[in-house]
Amino acid sequence: MTLNKLILAAALAAVPLPAFAQQAAPAAADAPKTEAKQDTIATLEQRANDAFSRGQYSLAKELFGKVAERVKDTDKKRYAALQEQIRVCETNIKQLAAAMPVPAADLNEPKVETAPEKRKRHAPKPGEVYATNMKELGNFEYDADKGGNIPDDVRKLTGTKIRVSGFMIPLDQADNISHFSLVPSLFACCFGQPPQIQHQIVVHAPKGKAVSYYPDEIICEGILKVEEKKDDGYIISVFEMDVTSVKPAAK
DSSP: OOHHHHHHHHHHTSSOGGGTSOOOOOOOTTSOHHHHHHHHHHHHHHHHHHHHHTTOHHHHHHHHHHHHHHHTTTOHHHHHHHHHHHHHHHHHHHHHHHTSOOOHHHHSOOOOOOSTTTSOOOOOOTTSOEEEEHHHHTOSOOOTTTOOOOOHHHHTTTTOEEEEEEEEEESSOSSSBSEEEEESOHHHHHTTOOOOGGGOEEEEOOTTOOBOOOSSOEEEEEEEEEEEEEETTEEEEEEEEEEEEEEEOOO
16 A cells, blocks of 8 residues: 555544444334344444454544443443454554654644633624634634533634635545545544544535545635534534535645
């Protein structure tokens, strides 16, 4: 596998797949709730094994962890096996990270204040396109487990036309991409440090249209939506964007 392909494969692993995959079909009305839960666990474990076989260790670790959390009180043997799978994922992630230097852009990136008393409030001017980047847009501390603490100035960005820079992680396929995740850095994604939920935008292309994969930084322009979305009890996103323009950033 070439270095570029390795980076892309690892980057694709950074965003939790269950966040965007179709939900499991609802159980029949008369089916026991425990059976439906087991189906969900089996689906998660299958996704984890598939991700591991593709070398997507960050994604596999995420999924194995969710399965382990559900079985830890009911199946100790299975829980122990899952913990070993998680350990193997972590080992592989460290080996990949050790093989590649940190890009200068990541080392020199300025710090964005996120503390409530220090963060910069968003105040776009009416009628203007609001220009920002992923770290600046998500410049707040967020409880990804409980939710409910998105600042008011961020919530008010819903419906705002924004121009935001970041890196593309396809969510459907490698070519003719209809939706993707925009993240601050591919380097962190590659090596087991998925961006926080507030540092991701799920970007949707117009219906019937698609974009090509860009390996470098891109600029997206479109309408932002701020809303906590959940899947299977987990918060999976707070930002979505209906994009009207996707182009490479100036170098």
